[in-house]
Amino acid sequence: MAPLRLAVIIGSTRERRVGETIGRRFAEEAMRRDDLAVTVVDLAAYEFPGSYPAEPTAAIRSFVQDINRAEAFVVVTPEYNHSFPASLKQAIDYAYDEWQAKPVGFVSYGCRSTGLHAVDGLRTVFTALHAVTVRDTVAFDLLNAHSEQAECRDRLRQDCRLLLDELWWWGMTLREGRAARPYVN
Known part of the structure; x- marks a missing residue:
């Protein structure tokens, strides 16, 4: 059975962001598993337009292809003002x-x-897109980020x-379901 294709999406595009470090460390942890094929999708690497264009740009098409190839996602998100970043919402909507x-x-x-307020908002967005959000999360308190306690x-x-x-x-179950019958919304 082929490994599940997991995309780890780094959702912040701010300079000096912590999310890149957290996302890449999480991806490294996921890469230790033989049942996952992990790619990192860093939103800062795409040159998205400032406003939603009438026709998709090359960056938008590339992002959509990366999302299409994946069978499961981990979204790495900060919490800004009790929500997730606009850069992440823009990309999700593409x-x-x-x-x-x-x-x-x-x-x-x-x-x-x-960051759990951001996660609550993202659950609503992904439900509207007919994705399945899993219950458990990994959450970091930046005030205690330097704790080295075992x-x-x-x-x-x-x-x-x-x-x-x-x-x-969920990824394997939904892979089998999509293969057996196309998803209808």
Whole structure:
């Protein structure tokens, strides 16, 4: 059985963003598994237009192709003002059918809330796109980001494993479902 194609989407495009480090570390953890084929989709690498164009640009087409190839997603998101970044919403909106009947998990970060307000908003968006969001998340409190306690590292590793296990199960189940019958919305 072919490994599940997982795209780890880095959702912040700000300079000096923490999300790139968090996203790439999560991707490295996921790459340790033989049942996943992991790619990193960094929104900062795409030259998206400032406004939604009448015709897709080359960057938009490339992003949509990257989303289409994936069978499951992990969205790495910060929380800005109790929500997710506009750059992430813009990118999500460029694809539509490509999200359907695929699972989405979340790695979030922020101060105190650990980004969970952003995740709540993203769950609503992905539900509207007919994607399946998984229950468990990996969340980082940036106020305690430099904690090197073994207990904290172990908990995060366990959270990553749980999220990846859920994504794999949903991803494989939905892969089989899409193969048996096309998704209808």
